[in-house]
Amino acid sequence: MTSDMTGRMLRLLSLLQTRREWPGAELADRLSVTVRTVRRDIDRLRELGYPVDSVRGHTGGYRLAAGTDLPPLLLDDEEAVAIAVALRTAAGGLTGLEETALRALAKLEQVLPRRLRAQATAIQEAVAGIAWEPRGPRTDPALLATLATACRDHEIIAFDYTARTGTSARRRVEPQHLVASGDLWYLLAHDTDRDDWRIYRLDRIAGVTATGRRVPGRTLPGGDPAAFVAERLSAAPTRHRAVATVHAPADHVRGHTRHLATRIRPLGESTCLVDASDDSLTRIAQTLAGLPADYTLDADADVLKHLRATAHRILHAAG
Template identity: 75%
Template sequence: MTSDTTARMLRLLSLLQTRREWAGLDLADRLGVTVRTVRRDIDRLRELGYPVDGTRGLGGGYRLASGADLPPLLLDDEEAVAVAVALRTAAGGLTGIEETALRALAKLEQVLPRRLRGQVSALQGAVAGITWEDRGPRSDPALLAMLAVACRDHEILTFDYTPRHGATAARRVEPCHLVSSGRLWYLLAHDLGRDDWRVFRLDRISAPGPTGRRVPPRPVPGDAPADFVARRLSAAPTRYRAVATVRVSAGHLGAHARGPAGRIRPVSDDTCLVDASDDSLARIAQTLAALGTDYSLDADPDVVRYLRDTATRTLRAVD
């Protein structure tokens, strides 16, 4: 195989890894060759063990299918650096992900070109993470991966779900999007049994099962999935109620305060409400402290008592 053919096949493999399916004509245009040459290169990839599926006809094309083993991935310089840094600072909230990420990082660093290894080392040396003791719920990375594929393929899923209050029940849903909030992960899906949109916490999902049935994507009502989830979470029943009235506009507070946009509700041009209600008194205090401005508070007695005790301890500490 000549060097030109090898380079072209590597480019072809890279293209197949960036999109779910390619039309033969599109691949030929990208590679600057004929459709016939693309077919020959696809056959060569198959001989090398790459599982490339093809369909004939007007809407036909090629896709890199899943095989028995993970095929080599081709990454450009920016992609390789991004993956290495992401592995180094692997997302929290997933059981056992840190050790798995470090194993994958060790394999990647062995094959990184010297010019990229220096960039990754510099980034790792300059970036440090803070590890807090975490006793909160953690999600299964295998479940996260399964749900991500179902969202991408618009495949109906079944699973058992245990709500905060109530018994475990079977659900059948059309998955739409995964949303992370802090160390918690949520699935936004259309619940077929209830004919309505629902938000499911991943750590409360069990016994997931793909059905093999794919459906057209269902648009999320109103806005972006993350904003929709934030609003649903803020409207969900909580153990403690706490609503702050802030004398700034909702737009100003949303741009300067830390917290989900779904918690902020405009009242007038210079006033908004912030729903800090939560199951945790400590998280309510954190939400209110992050406002960074004065406010009045309408809250349950337990919240008021907790805030007063916290403020008293703080004043004693700085006196």
């Protein structure tokens, strides 16, 4: 009897951790018990220190809330191994997570079942990272967590945003998705003042304020956040124009130029268009130099002048 109750409470806790809110009747159905039994099990979880809130409404329900301490989490085998891998790579693109991630990994390994400990240990010993200097701005993990929570809860937030021109303004948005592109993170949100979808670089966001107002989630045109951001980024204005027609399949070019993934458009089976436009002439030269096949170039005069001067210096240095 006690074993059945313990197993049921663990199952209940697992369900509460997978969704933000659960109607009491649905929990009862999932656990094959009565609503009254669910209430008793919820009370037992509260006595054990789990902050379970009751949700008011027609049907009533429950949600696992934030507390003063982090309660134990229930992970299945695949989740535990996935977290071990993620912790080893958590430092990429985020500020100050290296030591924290290693401490968390050590704690995870300590409590892993024996059948998984060997896998996690093998991952820890086999995976290594090269500490390159960051290509772009580093993202504050605290900001990332704040925005991720706002996206999950569909809570309107306000923040100061510095545009590429250097001007700063207060924005009020409905956050929907976070999208990573190389070393940069973007917030995809619906701007309440402009009544339009906008993209914000996280390294340009400051002074985030939660309004406490929650709204229904919005349907993104096209439904794919990554594709939406990629298309908008490709269409963003730049100071210098440079578009290359590369004589190679788009997938081949993507495989050799990771940072260009959002700016490559296939023209056919063996040709693709690469938009290397940028505010920096030096970055344009670096991008074109990294293309893995021959190409023709359509570019502004100042771009062509810079490329010729760069090529002459390289040829001179090469003798």
